[in-house]
Amino acid sequence: MTVQAPTPFPTGTQTPAQVSFDRRELGLILTVYGRMVAAGEWRDYGISCLRDLAVFSIFRRTAENPLYRIEKRPKLRAKQGLYAVVGIDGQILRRGADLAQVLRVLERKLIRPVD
Secondary structure, three states: OOOOOOOOOOOOOOOOOOOOOOOOHHHHHHHHHHHHHHOOOOOOEEEOOOOOHHHEEEEOOOOOOOOOEEEEHHHHOOOOOOEEOOOOOOOEEEEEEHHHHHHHHHHHOOOOOOO
């Protein structure tokens, strides 16, 4: 019988296989999403975890293109900010390092004048 040494853990500089949202980030996003669903503005969402970025897409109806995309790009952390909110036409509405500040652009859509 042969005894084999255990495989060592990889060192800290290795990049992850994919980027994803952590629990705190999802909590902030789903709080805003829940308020907009309660207001009747949004009805569906999708999450994509890719090698370069993680995307939370927000839909009015399932069969449509996403109204907004909340993107997390770790490579842009030092330059433009880790998070971005992108509109339906691809325009970046807000970008920054603090997710709560970036999500405020979506909360402004909830505030409307009352007739």
